[in-house]
Amino acid sequence: MYYFYDKTFIGFLSLVYEIFLKKDFDYIIMAKGENSLFDGIFMETSIENAEKVYKVLEKNIGNENLEKIFSTFLSERLNIEQILINYIKQGLKYKKEINKYYSKEVLEVEKTSKKVCHEAHKFKGMLRFRKLLDDTYLAIICPDYDILPLILNHFCNRYNDQNFVIYDEKRKKAIIYNMKIKKAEIKKIIDFDSRLFDFKNFELLHKEEKEYISLWKQYFESIGIEDRKNAKLQKSHMSNKYWKNLVEINS
Numbered sequence: 192m193y194y195f196y197d198k199t200f201i202g203f204l205s206l207v208y209e210i211f212l213k214k215d216f217d218y219i220i221m222a223k224g225e226n227s228l229f230d231g232i233f234m235e236t237s238i239e240n241a242e243k244v245y246k247v248l249e250k251n252i253g254n255e256n257l258e259k260i261f262s263t264f265l266s267e268r269l270n271i272e273q274i275l276i277n278y279i280k281q282g283l284k285y286k287k288e289i290n291k292y293y294s295k296e297v298l299e300v301e302k303t304s305k306k307v308c309h310e311a312h313k314f315k316g317m318l319r320f321r322k323l324l325d326d327t328y329l330a331i332i333c334p335d336y337d338i339l340p341l342i343l344n345h346f347c348n349r350y351n352d353q354n355f356v357i358y359d360e361k362r363k364k365a366i367i368y369n370m371k372i373k374k375a376e377i378k379k380i381i382d383f384d385s386r387l388f389d390f391k392n393f394e395l396l397h398k399e400e401k402e403y404i405s406l407w408k409q410y411f412e413s414i415g416i417e418d419r420k421n422a423k424l425q426k427s428h429m430s431n432k433y434w435k436n437l438v439e440i441n442s
Contacts, residue, residue: 193231
C-alpha cells in the first residue's frame with residue numbers, strides 16, 4: 192500500500208494513527224506531490240488524531256524520546272518515516288526503556304537526533320541579523336536540516352523586544368516574530384527579495400546598518416592575529432558551508 196501525506200509532523204502523526212489502527216505495516220510512504228506509478232491513499236492531516244498519538248507516545252516512551260522522534264523527523268532523511276514507525280512500534284513494546292534495546296531503528300534515531308540538535312545548537316550562536324528599513328531584523332540561514340522549529344523558542348525569548356525574521360533559504364520558509372503580539376509563526380515565503388542575499392547591497396537595509404556592519408567587520412579583523420591563523424581549526428568549529436551568510440566574511 193502507498194500512503195501519501197503532507198510532509199508535516201502533524202501529518203506524520205496522523206499517518207501513524209491510521210497505520211496502527213488498521214495494523215497495516217506493509218506500506219510505502221511518500222510525500223504529497225511526489226511522482227508515483229502506483230495508486231495510493233492520501234492521508235488527511237488530523238490534529239485530533241495527531242494529538243491522540245502524541246499523548247500515547249508521551250505516556251509510553253516519555254517526553255525525551257518523543258523529542259528525539261520530532262528532531263529525527265526534521266532531518267528530512269529518505270524513508271525516515273519507516274524508521275520512525277519501527278521505532279514507535281518498539282517504543283510501545285519496551286516503553287521508556289527503549290534506549291536499552293540497541294536495534295537498528297533505535298541507533299538510527301539516536302544518531303540522527305543528535306546531528307539535528309547539534310546543528311540547531313550551532314545556529315543559536317552564529318546567526319547574523321541585519322536591520323531592514325522597517326526596523327525588522329533579518330537573518331538568512333541554509334541549514335542541512337529543518338531546524339527552524341528547534342530554534343524558534345530560543346530567539347523568541349532572546350529577542351522578544353523586536354520584530355525579526357529568520358529565513359531558511361533551502362526550504363523557502365521563515366520564522367516571523369511580531370513583538371506587538373509576542374507571537375511567532377513559521378511560514379512559507381516563496382517570493383523572497385534576492386537583493387537581501389547580497390551583503391554589499393544596502394538598498395533594503397536601515398540607514399544605520401552599513402555602519403553596524405562596518406564596525407562588526409573591524410572588530411572581527413582586529414581580534415584576529417595574522418600569525419596565528421588556523422583555517423583548518425576554524426573550519427572544525429564552523430564548516431565553511433555556513434560562511435556565506437556571515438556578515439563579517441561577506442560584507
